[in-house]
Amino acid sequence: MGAIVTSIGLKGLEGYRVQVEVQAMDGMDCIVIVGLPDASVKESKERISAALVSMGYSLHEKKVVINLSPAEQKKNGPLFDLPMAIGMLMSMDELKVKISPDTAFIGALSLDGSIRPVEGMLPAVLAARKLGIKSIYIPYDEDLPPLSFPELDIIYVTHLHEVLQHLQGQPILPLFPKGSNQPAEEVHLSNMVDFQDIVGHKHAKFALEVAAAGEHHVLMAGPPGCGKSLLAESFPSILPPLTEEASLEMISLYQLSGETLMNTRIPPYRNPHHSASGVSIIGGGQNPKPGEVSLAHRGVLFLDEVAEFSKKTLDMLRQPLETGRVTISRARSTVTYPAQFILLAAMNPCPCGYLGSNTHYCTCTPNKIQSYQNKLSGPIRDRFDIFLSLRPVDLNQRKKREQDSSDVVRKRVDEARKRQYERYNMEICNSRVPFEQLMKTSPLTIRQQNLISQISAKRNFSNRTQVKIIRIARTISDLKAEEAISDESLWQAIYLNNKAFDKREEKQKFVTV
Numbered sequence: 098m099g100a101i102v103t104s105i106g107l108k109g110l111e112g113y114r115v116q117v118e119v120q121a122m123d124g125m126d127c128i129v130i131v132g133l134p135d136a137s138v139k140e141s142k143e144r145i146s147a148a149l150v151s152m153g154y155s156l157h158e159k160k161v162v163i164n165l166s167p168a169e170q171k172k173n174g175p176l177f178d179l180p181m182a183i184g185m186l187m188s189m190d191e192l193k194v195k196i197s198p199d200t201a202f203i204g205a206l207s208l209d210g211s212i213r214p215v216e217g218m219l220p221a222v223l224a225a226r227k228l229g230i231k232s233i234y235i236p237y238d239e240d241l242p243p244l245s246f247p248e249l250d251i252i253y254v255t256h257l258h259e260v261l262q263h264l265q266g267q268p269i270l271p272l273f274p275k276g277s278n279q280p281a282e283e284v285h286l287s288n289m290v291d292f293q294d295i296v297g298h299k300h301a302k303f304a305l306e307v308a309a310a311g312e313h314h315v316l317m318a319g320p321p322g323c324g325k326s327l328l329a330e331s332f333p334s335i336l337p338p339l340t341e342e343a344s345l346e347m348i349s350l351y352q353l354s355g356e357t358l359m360n361t362r363i364p365p366y367r368n369p370h371h372s373a374s375g376v377s378i379i380g381g382g383q384n385p386k387p388g389e390v391s392l393a394h395r396g397v398l399f400l401d402e403v404a405e406f407s408k409k410t411l412d413m414l415r416q417p418l419e420t421g422r423v424t425i426s427r428a429r430s431t432v433t434y435p436a437q438f439i440l441l442a443a444m445n446p447c448p449c450g451y452l453g454s455n456t457h458y459c460t461c462t463p464n465k466i467q468s469y470q471n472k473l474s475g476p477i478r479d480r481f482d483i484f485l486s487l488r489p490v491d492l493n494q495r496k497k498r499e500q501d502s503s504d505v506v507r508k509r510v511d512e513a514r515k516r517q518y519e520r521y522n523m524e525i526c527n528s529r530v531p532f533e534q535l536m537k538t539s540p541l542t543i544r545q546q547n548l549i550s551q552i553s554a555k556r557n558f559s560n561r562t563q564v565k566i567i568r569i570a571r572t573i574s575d576l577k578a579e580e581a582i583s584d585e586s587l588w589q590a591i592y593l594n595n596k597a598f599d600k601r602e603e604k605q606k607f608v609t610v
Contacts (some may be wrong), residue, residue, distance in 0.1 A: 100187035103201045103230070104180040104222040106165075109385070109432030110349060111427075112224020114201075116166040117177060124160035130181075134167030135173040144175070145182045146499030147208040148257060149299035154191055161185055171430055173384060175205035177462045179234065182206060182257060183264075189522035194264045195538045199231040202260070210257040217584055225249065241348070242361060277389045290331035291353050293502040297490030301328055304483050304593055305505055309335050310513035311527040313565075313571030314418065314480060316403075319487030320435040320457070321450045325443035328487075328525040329368075329399045333439060334394070334503035337511040340524070343395045350394055350434065354387045365396035367438075371405035379413045379491055385425040390417045393438040403442040404472040411477050414440070418480045421529060437529070442481070456489070480566045482528060483593045513575040515575070527571045532564055539571050548584075552591060 099120045106115040118404035128142035142346050146156055163181055165172050180202040186192035203221050204212040214236045222244060225233050232250040242252050252269075254260050259269045279511045282457075292302060300443035301317070305328060308315045316324045339347065351358045366581075369389045371379060381387030390398060400406060417423045424433045447466045451457035461469070518524050527535065541549075553563050568581045577586070 099519065100184045101198075102180040102184040102187070102196060102421045103198055103199055104177050105178075105203055105228070105230075105233075106170060106224050107217050107221055107224065107353075108430065108592070109434050110220050110224075110346075110434070112221055112228065113167075113170065113352045114228055114230075115170075115177070117184050117594060118164040118166060119161065119181065119187035119188045121159050121161045121185065123158060124154060126158060126160070128161045128185075129162065130163045130165070131531070132163075132366060133171045134165060135171065137175055138172050138177060140176050141175060141181060143179055144206045145185065145610055148182065149185065149208040151208060152210050152257065154186065154189070159189065161188070165500055174217060176203040176221060176479065177578075178206040178218065179204035179212060179236075179257070179260070183260065191505060192261060193266065196264065197231065199229065201225050201230045201233045204236040205234070206257065210254060212236040212254055212260070214241075216355065217349075217353050219244075219352050219478070220248075222251065223345060223349060234263075238371060242345075244345075255573070259564040271572065277406060283474065289334040290327060291334060291501045291502070291503045292331055295324065295327060295331060295500070296492050298324055298328065298487065301485050302506075304485055305332055306510060307569060307572050307576065307593065308332075308439060308441075309506075309510045310576055311433060311517070311568065312437075312481070312571060312574065313482035313528045314477070315442070315483045315485060316481040317441070317487055318442075318445045318446050319485075320454045320489065321445065323487045323489045325487055326401055327398075329401070329441045330366075332399075332439075333366045333505040335365055335510055336364045337507060337514060339364055339395055346435065347395055350387050350391050354392060356392065357358075365393055366399065367393040367397070368399045368401065371402050372467075373402070373406075373410070373577075375407070375410040375413050377418075378410055379423055379425070380434060381425050381427070383427070384428055387431065387434045388423070390414070390436040390438060391421055391434040392436045396437045396438055398440050400440070400442045401472045402444060404469060405445045405474075408474065412474060415480070417474060440481070445471075445610060450467075452534070465481075476584050482569055482594060485584070494544055494564060509576060516575045516578070522572055527568045528574070532567075535568065539574075541567065545582065545584065545587055548587065562594065566594050568595055 099118065102117045104115045105112050127548055128146060128389060129137055130142060142387065149156060161262060164176065183192065183202055194456050203215065203218060205215045207213055218235060218238065222233060222235060226246055226249045230249060232252065234252045234254055236252040237255050248600045263269050274529055275404055288382065308312060309332065317328065319325055340360055347365060367389050376382065378389045380386060380391055418440060420436035421435065422433055424431065446452040447459060447461040449459055452461065452466060454460045458506050512528060517526050521530050521534060549563055549566065572587040573586040573589050574582050
């Protein structure tokens with residue numbers, strides 16, 4: 098007698114329904130798994146047979162054929178252990194129950210029948226929810242937050258015995274009591290640099306506030322020690338906490354990559370070294386895993402000394418910066434991971450770092466300066482929204498109490514984002530909303546259109562740059578709680594988009610903004 102049990106397969110973060118078809122017949126003792134299983138799936142037969150024998154079930158003179166459908170999809174990971182074991186018991190008439198096709202099972206088996214957590218368990222649960230699964234059996238994992246969805250009944254189990262008891266109508270002790278998924282506590286930012294602790298840089302702080310409110314990308318330039326890295330480290334402290342949906346999505350990416358996550362409500366902050374390879378930045382491998390751009394999803398990717406990254410690696414950022422996702426194609430599979438992040442980059446204006454400095458003499462030749470700045474290609478440079486030119490500040494000129502704290506700034510950013518969500522009827526910010534929708538909800542006046550046209554013609558702005566100026570102006574107006582884009586906001590946007598340095602500038606002069 099054959100049996101069919103439902104499970105969930107993963108292709109990146111995307112899930113699909115897998116039908117585990119099991120047929121037991123008399124014959125030579127063996128278990129055959131078909132349906133494009135990889136090595137970890139093929140090893141399941143040894144784990145399953147040992148677990149069933151340890152629980153008292155006999156596989157003597159039984160040939161079991163297991164088909165993982167759809168057969169054209171590559172299956173990987175041990176998450177199919179539990180559904181295959183259930184299917185074998187049903188096929189051998191050891192378990193006489195009817196299981197709904199909308200009930201799914203995922204989990205790895207130990208040799209004694211214990212059910213262990215698997216890599217990618219959370220994204221599998223979220224995929225099951227999207228696929229319309231009504232109930233799902235998953236192993237208990239204390240490292241995961243308690244999950245509670247009204248449309249999906251989640252049953253936590255630790256042993257195969259518990260699964261069999263529950264399927265036969267016997268109650269089991271809930272490992273996560275209902276209602277335990279309470280709102281998360283206030284986010285603790287004590288280990289982050291506070292805006293209040295940074296002396297001076299008033300213009301840079303305003304620019305970062307605009308970047309946080311509208312998810313705009315920022316390029317900072319300045320001599321060594323002027324505060325570029327410090328400002329970047331303080332940037333996550335002004336970002337609003339993640340929503341529950343965004344938090345689960347972020348945890349899923351970290352679980353797939355095998356990394357641990359300390360706080361699930363704080364937006365991630367990734368700071369890879371400039372020697373990092375393109376695969377570690379974008380993602381990949383034999384079985385493609387998320388890279389730094391995906392681990393920074395819903396948060397910040399900071400590239401310090403961006404000019405020291407290889408040109409090839411930087412050019413790989415074009416797709417995620419433009420689309421908010423990255424597609425990794427390999428011979429075995431093609432997966433797509435989300436990569437919607439705020440890019441912060443910092444660099445020196447020249448190889449020695451002191452071009453335009455009032456305290457040091459620049460020793461670089463014009464050719465060296467041009468070669469150094471050319472490491473950032475035009476297409477990458479054009480994808481930045483805000484350009485900041487930083488200078489050292491006098492530490493005795495500013496007092497701490499005169500500065501806004503990160504809590505105050507974060508509240509303004511949160512209110513500005515809520516205005517954007519309400520205007521667009523979705524959780525999307527000004528930097529990512531389709532330009533047609535932006536213009537429909539916030540049209541420019543004739544005078545503002547003429548202003549942008551005149552400045553663009555004078556400074557040879559590309560179409561992308563003109564669009565970015567309008568997006569920044571809309572964000573500044575949101576911070577000021579203005580219904581329409583004001584003339585003042587438009588001028589400030591042009592000011593923020595003014596390139597901090599440009600190889601085309603006359604005599605290679607460093608331009609202060």
